[in-house]
Amino acid sequence: MKWRYRPEKGAWEPIFRIRWTENDVRKERNIALDWQGDAERLDRLYWECRSGRSKAQQRPAKTTWRSCIEAWRSDYSVQQQLAASTKASYRRDMDRIMEKNGDKNMTRTTRPALKAALAKMADQPRKASKYAQTVSILWNYATAELDWPLGPNPAKNLAAYKPVREYQPWPAWMVKALPTAPDNVQIAAHLILGTGQRPNAAIRMKHSQFHGDTMTVRDEKGGALFETHCPPRLRNFIATLPQLGEYLIAKNLRQPVGYSAVEKAFRAWRVTLGENAKPFTLHGLRKLAIVELAEAGCSDAEIQAVTNQSAEMVAYYRKGANRVKLSKAAQDRRS
Known part of the structure; x- marks a missing residue:
């Protein structure tokens, strides 16, 4: 860990310096440690960098839910086959996925985690079914059209919805x-x-x-x-x-x-x-x-x-x- 002076702030700040060689060229990068004057926080941030667990060291995944959804929405061959109401219903669930998991890597999605998310919607079975269906559609699209190596679809057979009771004809x-x-x-x-x-x-x-x-x-x-x-x-x-x-x-x-x-x-x-x-x-x-x-x-x-x-x-x-x-x-x- 080193310290550098920031004239615009009029203060010294701690940094963690990373060095590596790429194509025989020596490179380096500095990660600012936002310690906020707290010694314990500084110690934690330093060891996160030393162990490679700092968020600043993580490379953004290419196979994120956000990337998949944006590709699906911009694919004309897909959109022209869907009715406006169908696209609107998918959009609601996709917006929810983007909000909570947009930057997460799809390859890390597991079937138990998806089941746990659906269990939270147990009192709204139709909503849970639609959510699982949307996940399945995106997964299949990423695999078939984007050629992403995602593995088995975690939402397979999870979208089967049946009403608690059949719709009865009016008397x-x-x-x-x-x-x-x-x-x-x-x-x-x-x-x-x-x-x-x-x-x-x-x-x-x-x-x-x-x-x-x-x-x-x-x-x-x-x-x-x-x-x-x-x-x-x-x-x-x-x-x-x-x-x-x-x-x-x-x-x-x-x-x-x-x-x-x-x-x-x-x-x-x-x-x-x-x-x-x-x-x-x-x-x-x-x-x-x-x-x-x-x-x-x-x-x-x-x-x-x-x-x-x-x-x-x-x-x-x-x-x-x-x-x-x-x-x-x-x-x-x-x-």
């Missing part, structure tokens, strides 16, 4: 109570039930997406737009709405009311309906739409034409349809 009495709900909840409910789409996609629909007896619907998960028939019930309801902006549920002329605001209003209204309404969510209206289509005698292909879901998901939701109604529709067609 008839709850649908009948809709006129008592706030306007935004009523509009959202009619859009979800009429289009069979996910709540967020339905809530963000514009007036321009409706064209008489047809409508243009965006599949929120895949981002694709497709044309489908607009049922008279929904068409007649929309005709009664004042046009307050581009969107049916308008925040202002150019922006929609967000899903969170509508969902919050829905939960407040649900409380007024009593304990019997507690199990039901806005997602339950999407399931009700599929159940109604099935009970009306629609084939899986016809239901897919409305909802754009996979055959497996249609079959899954079809299980909630009333067997008596289904059998009557079948027997009536045979007659």
Whole structure:
């Protein structure tokens, strides 16, 4: 350890000098020891340098989470395949990773450490699943596209999320109570039930997406737009709405009311309906739409034409349809 005089500070400061040879050229570097006039602190800083553990001696890792996230976000081939809502959902988790672990080396990420982080989100399983999924996506991207030697993906099989309970289709009495709900909840409910789409996609629909007896619907998960028939019930309801902006549920002329605001209003209204309404969510209206289509005698292909879901998901939701109604529709067609 040596001391050097700093004229700009008018004081002497301790330094630790490192010397090495590179390509037959002798080099040296000084590390200032910020001892703050504390002898014990100075002693600790000195021995950190002697043992090579000082932060000033650490070379920044190239394989950091920050570098990976920045590369992923700037990769046009990746971004063009994702819907805006999907990119926004990934951004939230990536920002969280950047804030806590941005400068950490990805190679030091372990599966037990990731499991421990997810355990802290045990009361929010959907959030934990999304976080694990984001970690997995970044890990696979770094391995496949950046050629980083990271080893096995620590998030593998950790993103499997299943709701604590399945979404239940709304009962008839709850649908009948809709006129008592706030306007935004009523509009959202009619859009979800009429289009069979996910709540967020339905809530963000514009007036321009409706064209008489047809409508243009965006599949929120895949981002694709497709044309489908607009049922008279929904068409007649929309005709009664004042046009307050581009969107049916308008925040202002150019922006929609967000899903969170509508969902919050829905939960407040649900409380007024009593304990019997507690199990039901806005997602339950999407399931009700599929159940109604099935009970009306629609084939899986016809239901897919409305909802754009996979055959497996249609079959899954079809299980909630009333067997008596289904059998009557079948027997009536045979007659």
